[in-house]
Each structure stands twice: as C-alpha cells, then as structure tokens.
Amino acid sequence: MTEIYISDPIHPQVLADIQGAATVHLGYGPNKVNYLQISENIDAVILRAENFTKDIIAASPQLKIIARHGVGTNNVDIDAATEQGVWVTTTPGANSNAVAEHVFALLLSGARHVATAVTQVRAGNWSEGKADLIGFELSGRTMGIIGFGAIGRRVAAIAQGFGMTVLACDPIANEEDVAAAGAKLVLFDDLITEADAISIHVPLLPSTRHMIGAQELARMKTSAFIVNTSRGGLVDEAALAESLSKGLIAGAAFDVLEAENIDMKDPLAHTPFPHTTTPGLILTPHIAGQTEEAFLEAGTTAWAETKLVLAG
Numbered sequence: 001m002t003e004i005y006i007s008d009p010i011h012p013q014v015l016a017d018i019q020g021a022a023t024v025h026l027g028y029g030p031n032k033v034n035y036l037q038i039s040e041n042i043d044a045v046i047l048r049a050e051n052f053t054k055d056i057i058a059a060s061p062q063l064k065i066i067a068r069h070g071v072g073t074n075n076v077d078i079d080a081a082t083e084q085g086v087w088v089t090t091t092p093g094a095n096s097n098a099v100a101e102h103v104f105a106l107l108l109s110g111a112r113h114v115a116t117a118v119t120q121v122r123a124g125n126w127s128e129g130k131a132d133l134i135g136f137e138l139s140g141r142t143m144g145i146i147g148f149g150a151i152g153r154r155v156a157a158i159a160q161g162f163g164m165t166v167l168a169c170d171p172i173a174n175e176e177d178v179a180a181a182g183a184k185l186v187l188f189d190d191l192i193t194e195a196d197a198i199s200i201h202v203p204l205l206p207s208t209r210h211m212i213g214a215q216e217l218a219r220m221k222t223s224a225f226i227v228n229t230s231r232g233g234l235v236d237e238a239a240l241a242e243s244l245s246k247g248l249i250a251g252a253a254f255d256v257l258e259a260e261n262i263d264m265k266d267p268l269a270h271t272p273f274p275h276t277t278t279p280g281l282i283l284t285p286h287i288a289g290q291t292e293e294a295f296l297e298a299g300t301t302a303w304a305e306t307k308l309v310l311a312g
C-alpha cells in the first residue's frame with residue numbers, strides 16, 4: 001500500500017480522504033513519527049512547515065512527490081529533489097481570497113478604531129474616550145495596490161465594492177488588463193502620493209526589500225493608511241515607526257514583520273515585542289491566509305497533485 005507522510009495538520013476532511021486511500025504517517029500529534037525512521041518506504045510527502053533537506057530527500061528512495069501545502073518552497077531542497085526525480089508541487093492561489101479579505105479586516109479595523117475600541121470596552125470604558133474614535137470611510141477614497149497578482153486583484157475587486165477608486169502598480173501588468181479589473185495602472189511613485197489606503201502584494205526579493213522606506217513614507221498623504229499582508233521586510237519598520245510617531249501618515253496594519261515567531265514571553269528576546277508599542281500600528285500574527293476555506297482548498301490541491309504523480 002502507498003505510504004504517505006503528512007508533516008503538519010491539514011484539513012480533517014482531506015486527511016480522512018488520504019487515510020482511506022493510503023497508509024498515513026503523521027509528523028504531529030500523539031502518534032507523531034520520526035520521519036527518518038520511516039523514510040525508506042515513503043512514496044509521497046504532504047509538507048507544510050518542516051524542512052526537507054538534501055539528506056532527508058536522499059534517505060527517501062521511494063519518494064515520488066513532495067506536495068507543499070501552501071506557496072513557497074523555501075523549506076525544500078529543490079535541486080536535491082530534482083536530481084532524485086522527485087516532484088515538488090505547491091498550492092498557489094488557495095489562500096488568495098483569504099488574504100484579500102484580511103486586508104479589509106485590517107483596514108477597517110484602523111479606519112474605525114476597532115482594535116482600540118474593543119480594548120477600551122474590555123477595560124470597562126463604554127463612553128470614556130469614545131469621542132476620540134472618529135473614523136474615516138472607505139467609500140470615495142483611493143486604494144493603491146502594489147503588486148497586481150492573485151491577491152492584489154482580489155483586493156481590487158473588494159475595494160470597488162466599498163466604492164473606492166483603485167490604482168495599481170506592477171511591472172508585468174498591462175494597462176488594458178488592469179482596466180478590465182476595474183483599476184488604473186500607475187507608476188509606483190504616483191501610487192504612493194495619490195492613495196489613501198496602500199496595500200502591498202509583492203514577493204520579498206532583493207529588489208522589493210524596504211520598497212517603502214523613509215523617502216516613500218514622507219511622500220504619502222498624511223491621511224495614508226498602509227496595509228502589509230505580504231512579507232516582513234517590504235517596509236522599513238524603523239522608518240514606519242518614526243513616520244507614525246510623527247503623524248506623517250494616519251496609520252498602518254501589518255500581518256507580517258521582519259522578525260516573526262519571537263517568543264513574546266521570553267524576557268531575553270525582544271521586549272517589548274517589535275512594534276507592539278508603535279502608535280497607530282495594528283498587528284496580527286501572520287494569519288491573513290488562515291481560513292477554513294483556504295485550508296480545505298490547499299489540502300485538496302496537495303492531495304490531488306499527489307494522486308496525479310502517484311498514478312504516474
């Protein structure tokens with residue numbers, strides 16, 4: 001029987017499907033196995049966070065596919081897999097809508113002071129401080145989307161539903177295509193000066209690292225609100241903190257930071273956690289892509305790819 005290793009939890013419905021078709025070894029939970037002890041017989045791996053290095057791949061002579069549950073293959077030695085004839089697949093787009101909707105959860109949270117209001121009410125203040133929580137509306141404002149790929153396009157569609165004018169910049173996008181999606185293709189320099197809300201949807205590359213720094217922040221409207229659900233490192237966080245402290249922009253909301261996965265309770269690690277004290281910055285802990293629907297879609301796709309490869 002086919003033997004499959006699943007590194008981290010996947011959607012229970014997909015797990016049940018796989019268990020009905022193969023012998024499954026789990027890399028998590030109470031029945032957690034040590035992969036290297038079973039690697040000789042493994043035909044397929046469904047991989048989320050674990051690192052699949054050259055040595056681990058070499059210890060898997062039967063392996064035909066590493067199906068990444070998610071996008072990005074930083075945790076797989078692609079060269080070693082290719083050399084050994086092992087397929088490596090990903091699940092692009094599975095969480096695009098989830099991330100796009102989270103952009104608006106963050107943007108509205110900032111626009112309507114939701115995070116502050118919830119904290120105040122929890123502290124027992126219903127009326128006190130309420131007069132300061134005057135928000136702004138999205139309708140009639142301009143959304144600037146940096147990176148018009150899968151997620152950027154979903155953000156554009158949702159923004160139009162809110163009555164926003166949408167600007168986009170992307171070096172590979174063409175004017176007609178962007179116009180057909182209801183947005184206007186502009187240069188990055190124009191986008192950052194004209195947009196009220198700026199949402200970033202580009203990969204982190206040497207060319208995009210700190211694409212928003214002190215100079216760019218200084219050129220934004222004082223009413224500008226920046227959302228980053230892409231990758232930490234796209235925005236220069238020190239420059240952002242300074243800009244927010246000086247009131248040069250209205251606010252920011254990030255799902256990603258340069259330094260993530262820090263133990264917030266470890267007094268020897270960053271204290272306080274990076275940017276929890278930055279005024280006007282709302283943070284969520286890299287959850288933009290985490291929805292029930294996205295989880296099911298990623299698991300279903302990874303399993304479909306696995307079946308295709310195993311069927312030859």
Ligand code: NAD
Pocket residue numbers: 093095096099146147148149150151152169170171172173188201202203204207208211229230231255256286287288289290
């Ligand atoms: P995508 O590949 O579909 O689109 C990225 C777009 O960015 C491309 O069209 C590309 O041409 C454009 N781009 C590259 N450099 C640019 C630049 N300098 N200026 C403007 N545009 C540029 O990617 P996607 O699926 O839309 O994902 C976007 C980002 O979201 C990725 O960084 C991904 O890692 C991140 N992401 C985050 C989460 C989360 O949980 N927070 C989940 C999924 C994806």
